[in-house]
Amino acid sequence: MAENKVLLDHGSGGKISHSMMSDIILPLFNNPVLAMLDDGAVLDISDISSKKIAFSTDTYVVDPIFFPGGNIGDLAVNGTVNDVAMCGANPLFLSVGLIIEEGMLISDLKKILKTMADAAKKAGVNIVTGDTKVVPKGKADKIFINTSGIGILPDNVNVTGANAQPGDKIIISGTIADHGITILSSREDLKMTSDIKTDSAPLNYMVKAIMDSGNEIHVLRDPTRGGLGTTLNEIAAQSNVEIKIKENAIPVKSAVAGMCELLGFDPLYIANEGKLIAFASPDHAEKILEIIKKDEFGKDACIIGEVLPEKSGKVYMETLIGGTRIVDMLTGEQLPRIC
Numbered sequence: 069m070a071e072n073k074v075l076l077d078h079g080s081g082g083k084i085s086h087s088m089m090s091d092i093i094l095p096l097f098n099n100p101v102l103a104m105l106d107d108g109a110v111l112d113i114s115d116i117s118s119k120k121i122a123f124s125t126d127t128y129v130v131d132p133i134f135f136p137g138g139n140i141g142d143l144a145v146n147g148t149v150n151d152v153a154m155c156g157a158n159p160l161f162l163s164v165g166l167i168i169e170e171g172m173l174i175s176d177l178k179k180i181l182k183t184m185a186d187a188a189k190k191a192g193v194n195i196v197t198g199d200t201k202v203v204p205k206g207k208a209d210k211i212f213i214n215t216s217g218i219g220i221l222p223d224n225v226n227v228t229g230a231n232a233q234p235g236d237k238i239i240i241s242g243t244i245a246d247h248g249i250t251i252l253s254s255r256e257d258l259k260m261t262s263d264i265k266t267d268s269a270p271l272n273y274m275v276k277a278i279m280d281s282g283n284e285i286h287v288l289r290d291p292t293r294g295g296l297g298t299t300l301n302e303i304a305a306q307s308n309v310e311i312k313i314k315e316n317a318i319p320v321k322s323a324v325a326g327m328c329e330l331l332g333f334d335p336l337y338i339a340n341e342g343k344l345i346a347f348a349s350p351d352h353a354e355k356i357l358e359i360i361k362k363d364e365f366g367k368d369a370c371i372i373g374e375v376l377p378e379k380s381g382k383v384y385m386e387t388l389i390g391g392t393r394i395v396d397m398l399t400g401e402q403l404p405r406i407c
Contacts, residue, residue, distance in 0.1 A: 074172040079202030088200065092178060096185040101161075101196040109196040111161055116220050122157035124148055125216040131405040133180070133210050135254040137265030140213055141180035143341060143407060145187035145195075146268045147292070148215040153272040154288045154344065156227035156279055157219030162188065164198040165214035170205045180211065191270035193217070219272075222279055231286040232307035234377040237353035239346040241274065241360050242267065242368040243319045244296050245338035249327050251406045262323035267365075269342030274363040278346065283356050287347035290340065292407060294398045297336035297383070299345060301397040305381045313373030313395070314386045336385075337398045339406045347375065 077084040094103065101109050113121075126147050133140040145162065152159040164184065168177065188195050246267040253264060271290065278285055287307075291299035296318070304311045320328075320335050328335050342365055348356045353371060360366035383395040 072174050074168050074170060074174060074177060074202055076170050076202050076204065078168070079200060085200070092181060096181050097188070097195045099194045099196065101194065109161065109163070111196065111218070113160075113220065118220050118223055120221040122152045122155035122219045122221055123217070124151035124155075125214065126151060127212060127214045128407055129209070129212050129405050130251060130407050131209060132251075132254050133176075135266060136250055138268045139180055139183055140211060141182075141184040142187035143266070143268050144213040144215045145184050145191065145193075146270050147341060147407060148217040149191045149193060149270045149272050150290045150342075150344070152217045152219040153275040154227070154290055155219070155221065156225040156275065156285075156288060157221045158276055159191065159193050159217050159219040159272050161218045162193050162195045163216045164195055166198070166200045167208055167212040168200065168202050169208040169210050170202055172210050177211070187270065191272055225279065227285060227288050229287055229289060229303045229306040232303055232309050232311075232347045232375050233286055233349070234309060234375050235350045236286055236347040236375040237350055237371050238300075238311065238313065238373040238375070239348060239353065239357055239360065239369060240296065240319065240372050241271070241344045241346070241366045242342075243321050243324070244291070244340055244343065245320060245324050245328060245335040247341040248295070248338035248403050248406050249324050252331070252403055253327065264321070264323050264327070267340055267342035269365045271342065271344050271365060274344070274360055274366055277359050277363065278356055281355065281359055283352035283359075284349035285346060285352075285356060286349070287345070289345045291343060291345055292339050292341060295335070295337040295339055296345070297334070297395045298398045300383045300395065303345075303347070304383050307375075308379045308381055310376040310378040310380045311373060311383045312376055312386065313383070315388050317370060317372040319368050319370060333402065336395060337402055339403065341407060350374075
């Protein structure tokens with residue numbers, strides 16, 4: 069491939085398309101299923117005892133496509149790995165769809181694909197099928213990525229947003245708002261002396277450790293768009309319970325808190341891409357917390373609240389000064405294109 073930019077011909081299905089597959093994509097993602105180059109993937113799961121699979125899909129349009137700590141490529145892989153894991157499943161296979169704007173630098177495309185390959189390897193998943201389309205210049209913004217994922221659920225797992233129980237303790241696996249503030253800072257070219265970077269990370273090993281422990285877990289969710297506040301509202305409504313959290317228990321990095329204060333944002337509503345919320349039985353919550361803390365992405369985990377028996381579907385927060393305020397669901401789009 070002599071060209072240094074993506075051409076419409078790269079999406080034609082002809083020789084140049086095939087050269088992109090053979091020269092760039094296959095060497096990074098090569099596995100026996102993908103190497104067949106069929107229109108779909110035939111997956112052998114005959115040795116898996118579970119009769120249930122988890123399936124998720126998401127599309128990534130983040131702007132900018134490169135940002136401190138990552139880029140759109142590893143974000144897309146980690147995001148779908150985590151969505152499957154939040155079902156309590158073990159992610160196994162991903163598909164990838166690329167929509168590329170004509171004129172994108174081949175070097176940038178290679179960098180993104182390399183981080184996708186590295187992220188898939190770290191998460192222990194195989195990218196087994198995919199598609200590439202090229203649209204004329206000005207009809208997209210550099211690159212959009214769709215990823216879909218399949219995972220296997222262990223037997224007797226019932227993890228869902230509708231399963232929060234009165235008395236459950238609520239665990240967050242680490243600091244909030246890191247990703248959203250990173251994207252905003254990069255997009256607006258805000259000069260920062262602190263090391264703020266995305267928290268994008270695979271959480272499937274953390275979830276597997278929780279599931280393998282046998283401790284009672286009712287809800288898992290990653291608080292991405294809409295942040296912690298919106299996600300808790302979704303769970304409260306699904307389970308028809310009341311949730312109470314403590315402001316002084318919620319971990320926020322000082323640099324992130326400072327940026328939020330400067331820009332007038334509430335960290336509760338800023339997106340995260342490498343954190344999970346776990347609702348655990350009160351008898352098992354401390355054990356689950358310790359399991360999460362042993363994971364490389366859970367060192368700052370803590371208990372931030374509990375589920376109350378009232379059937380209000382509302383979320384309340386005990387403030388730093390001892391009062392109580394309603395934490396409502398986010399209205400509108402606070403930070404567009406953060407994932």
